[in-house]
Structures are given as C-alpha cells and as structure tokens.
Amino acid sequence: MKSVIRFAALAAFALLLPSVSFSQDLIVEKKTFEMPSYTTVGGQTIKNVKIGWQSAGTLNADRSNAILITHFFSGTSHAFGKYKADEKAAGYWDAIIGPGKAIDTNKYYVISSDTLVNLSPNAPVVTTGPASINPDTGKPYGMSFPLVTMRDFVNVQKALIESLGIKKLKAVAGASMGGLQVYEWAAGYPEMVEKIIPVIAAAEPGAYLTGWLNVWAAPIMIDPKWNGGDYYGKEAPNDGLAAALKIVTLHANQWQWAEKAFGLAPAEDGKSPASAMNAKFKIEAVLDAAGKARAAASDANHFLYLVKANQTYAADISKIKAPTLMIYAPSDLVFTAEIVEQGAKKIAANGTPVQTVKLEGPNGHLLGVVAVSQAKDQIAAFLEK
C-alpha cells in the first residue's frame, strides 16, 4: 500500500515537472544515524534521535573530500542515485551528483541526510518528529514534540559528519530549505565549511515569506481531523494537508508553466467549468490530485514544524566566510530574485567571494530542483578552484 501511495505521489508530482532523464549508474543505500539524545538550541532534550542518510564516493585518507547535501521542504536524503536498479526515478539532484558529474563522486564523498521533522516520516525516510514515539510515554509526540530550528537540523547533521571522523566539509549544497541549512552551516560553523552552494534560497528571506509560510499551514488547522495534532492511530487531516500542499505546489511554480502545460482546458473534455460549481479546469484537477497524493505520503504535524523551522530561520550571515556559489531563478516566487540578490550583496560586503548563476525556464522556484544542471559547469569549476 505504501508503495502505491508513494507511486501516486511521484506520478502526480511528475505531471508538474518537465521530463528529466536520470542516470542509471549509481546505486545507493539508505542508512540510519542515531543519537541517544539531542538537546535543541531551545534547550529541550529529545531522546533516541534518528535521521536517514545516504552517500556515494569514497572518503579520502585525510577525510577532506566530503560534500554535504541538505534537502528542501518536501525533500529527503534521496538527492542522487537509486536504491534499486529498477527504481522509477533517481534522486532529485541526480543530474549533478554522480560519477563524472558536476559534484563528482569519483572525486568527492557525497553525503545527504534527512532532516528532523521530515515531511514524509514513512519509509524511505528516517526522521524524528511529532509522528515519532516519545520513549517516555510510548505514544507519538504530536504537538508535544520540542520546536526545532534550522540550526537544529544542522546540528544533527554535524553529529553525523563528526561520527564519520570528518572535521571539515569541502562544501555544503542544498536547494530552498536546503539552502537555508547551507547558510546556517556557513554562519554557525565557519571553520567546518570550505565552500557553500545555496540554491533557490535567500540568505535573509524576510517577512513576506514568513507570511506565506503561515498561509501554507493554515488549512491544516482548519481540518477538524487535525484535532490539535492528536490524530495518530485515527484518520489523519489529509484534506487540510492536501490544501496546504496544493498552495506549496502552485507557489513553487510559475505562470509560464501553467499556461504551457494546461492553459484553460477543462478537467473533463467537453465539460465547461462554467457549467457547474464542481466542473473544474484542468489546472485545478491537477493541483487537487497533486495535493492529495502528496498529503497521503506526508504528515500534517511535520508540515507545521517545518513551517516553524523555516519561519524562525535566522542565520547571522555576517559570519559567513566560505566562498559562495549562489544559484537562483529570476522567475522564483518563493525566494524572489530581489531578496536573493540582497543576501548575495550582504555576504559579499564582508569580503566573502560570492558568485551568482541564474536558472532560466518556466518553473519558478522548482527550477532549483528540476533544472539545476543548467549550472553544472559553474558548480564543477567552483568545487575545483
């Protein structure tokens, strides 16, 4: 059943994306990193913390060739390769990570981890969050799970990195919320990060995105099945979660995509949307299906914790010393170009080298995931420098 849901989610999401060809070279394994306890930046201790991760390439003798990939809001550690040769799609950044690719696993040891409170707590994700069992009560935490911040995501990744004997990362790279983790790494642990590649993410996103994150979350709490976060073992608030994911899906795209993919076609041939309240346009039906499929693979409380972690992100970017390759999309409506460029200027103002690359295409924010290979030459050269 889970694989059916997973497939439905991918299929629905695939409708929203241009076709991407994937490498079939790299087989990766999902691994689990465990900490007996972790104390948050806010001072609360969580027992038995687990996150999933994967790697490719070989760590060199002095452990100086590791690159960490941090994931986006609805992403997972699965940034590259396949778990099985017949897996339908490879990891989301497989176009730039692998043998001979921009982030070359023949040269670098590439690590990618799940975050805390990952949106999709079911396999193939390993995470710790509201849906996890609280060892003290034997029941899911629900909304009693401690608040976690972007820095907490990074701190658990740091423990993973250190467990591998790595003292300094060659680079940290990530898209969207992954980019916020990149900034947190470089601002929080400047001595551990040689270079950074934040993609479709502003260093200081600001108030408007804070408002949008609130709007994303709102439908969940209107769904009576949310029940203050207490729904484990009962019906989940999937109507609210689907509406939330529908907003995210639309916000992460752009008008050119909508026009080209659907235009004003009706959802059902010959049934005019003007004929009845429930007669829809195709774009509405696709958004509804995407929201529903994504909700079935996601957890509503985890969504709320992710929203909070994004809203409270506050890296002190004046501390960033790592040379920065900032990749963004002028058509992005989530992290808009002006805000991204403001952050680039602010980092550069301290003398930190900042290089920018623009992604072009009709997909807005999503370009950082589906079209990142446009920047592959710049990424390869930046890492080689």
Added chain:
Amino acid sequence: MKSVIRFAALAAFALLLPSVSFSQDLIVEKKTFEMPSYTTVGGQTIKNVKIGWQSAGTLNADRSNAILITHFFSGTSHAFGKYKADEKAAGYWDAIIGPGKAIDTNKYYVISSDTLVNLSPNAPVVTTGPASINPDTGKPYGMSFPLVTMRDFVNVQKALIESLGIKKLKAVAGASMGGLQVYEWAAGYPEMVEKIIPVIAAAEPGAYLTGWLNVWAAPIMIDPKWNGGDYYGKEAPNDGLAAALKIVTLHANQWQWAEKAFGLAPAEDGKSPASAMNAKFKIEAVLDAAGKARAAASDANHFLYLVKANQTYAADISKIKAPTLMIYAPSDLVFTAEIVEQGAKKIAANGTPVQTVKLEGPNGHLLGVVAVSQAKDQIAAFLEK
C-alpha cells in the same frame, strides 16, 4: 453589531494600507436597482434580482456623460464619497472621483454598482446570491444559486444603465475584478462603451491565476461548518473564510510592504516566535486579524461564487474597439506585469488605441486601489480627449 464588525474589518484592513487622505466633499446615497427576473448567460432564471448602486454628478440632457465604475473582488459600489459626513472612510477610489478630480463629477455622471454574489451581502451592500432568500422556497439559496459569470455581472449593470435611459457610456473603469468587468463591457457591448480604463487587471489572466483562485477558495470547503454551503441560520464557516481572505490579503500585497511594515518583529514584544508553536510573528498576527475581521463581514458561499466568476471570465478581447487606458503595477503578484502587457498588446493588435500607465510602490496588486491617484492626470486627459 454590524457596524462594529464593519469597523473591525476596515480597521484591520487599514493596517495593511498606507495612509490615504479622503475628500470630505461628496455625500452619496445607497440606492437599490431591482429586476423582477434575470436569466443568466448559462440559461437559468433568478427572480427578484437586486443590486445596490450610488451616483454623483448630473446626467446631461442627451445622457452622454455617464461613467460606470465596476468593483473588485472584495469591493462594493462604494467607490467615492461618503454616505454620511462622519463616515470613517470615503469610497475606495475617492482620490480620483469627485468634484474637480480626475473623474470629475462636475462634468460626468458617475455610477457605481454592487455586483451579483457580492462578497459582503450585508448592509451597506445590496446584492443577490447564495445568501439571498429563494422566493420559491422561502429559504436561502445556498449552493443551489445559479452559477453567474462576469458577463452576468455586466448584464445586470446594463439593465441598470438602461433603466436610467443611458444608451452609451462615456467610459467604464474598474480595478482588478472590476477591470475584468470593464473588458467584458467593451467586448460584449462595444457599441455602448466609448472608452475603458481597466486597472490592475489582465485582459486574459490565464491558467496560473485560475489555479490561485482555486487555492484561495480551498480552506472554506475544509471548514466543517461550511456543510456543503448549508449554514444559514447556523454558525458560518468563518475559520475557513478567514484563511481564504488571509491568502487574498497576502497575495494582493508585496514583500516591500511586509518588510517595511513588520519585518521580523514578534507579535508580542519579548515573546520570540521560536519559543512556542503559537508564538507568532507580527505579520502573522496581522494577517490572522485581517482574515478574521474580513470574514466576519463576508459570506463564504459568495466567496466561492466570486471565485468561479473570476475563473470562468473569458471576454473575447478581439472585439474591444474602445480606446483603452490600462493602469497596472509592475509589483502586482495577482495580475502580473507580463500578463497585463500581453493583453495590452493583443488589444492594440486590432488597431484599438491602448495607453498604459504604471503604478509604483510597495503594495503590489493593492496599488490599483490605494495608489490609483498616481495616474490621475492621465485619467483626466484620457477622458477629455
């Protein structure tokens, strides 16, 4: 009680707007236009149709000096003047309509009407929609109210205009959804419209906005109190409606506004949003309050009917012959500049004169309401030509 709610709605909305000074000259009267029955473009007959309207200026002897103002999604006929000298705020376009102003009521007879299915069916609005009593059953229509389109809004306005003996309008002007009515007027009744002034509205808005309108509406139907539209005489689905209006409020503004007005200040002094799930940023608290206040003055089913009317808008703009003054905001996220400009080109391609004016400022879409006076000289000159 109603006036308290109304005041709360205006007060909350006022927080979102730059300060605007209003004329105190013009006192207007809310009037009611009635039709014993109206048959929609879709072929359904509605009995006892009423809409509210107001006017200023004097209709000249040959009835050739009338200008019609059409309103936006959450607007009303109250575009200019005050109902009473001590009314808190004048009509939304009072800066450009009145004696000696850009749309000069010393020269023109200016009419503005409520639409069908107006968002706020309670006074001081007169409208016919799902919240109205169906004369055949003695009960509110709810979702049995016939679907209505932008052309239906225009057809009822046309009946009003004709009831005044007016055969041709000097001009039709309106913002946002009001602009869509403007295009419908010029495309549907080209012989009745001398000039048009569509403001912050694209002639062919396209698929992406269709998707956003779906997203706006979604929270209403998740609220169990919506109950398939059957809530009259019971508790209304105001949580869902507030969430819907929160999206509209944010979408109609822009990051510059959010940054300047709130930044990352907490909702409560000294209470960090990172300290608890319900500790909010100021921008969240303001959006919540605005959504709640606006919901108290609005009707959820009417919101859904308005969304449908906007989605199914499909004026054949190749029929537009009226010289066009198109006013828009490059920072608009609802009707984006590229889409507006495409529409302008398409209308001009038929030889119709099109002049464009850009509104500047931090308020995105809202500039068409709060900053329209930036275009006052062009409006005055365009009407005089």
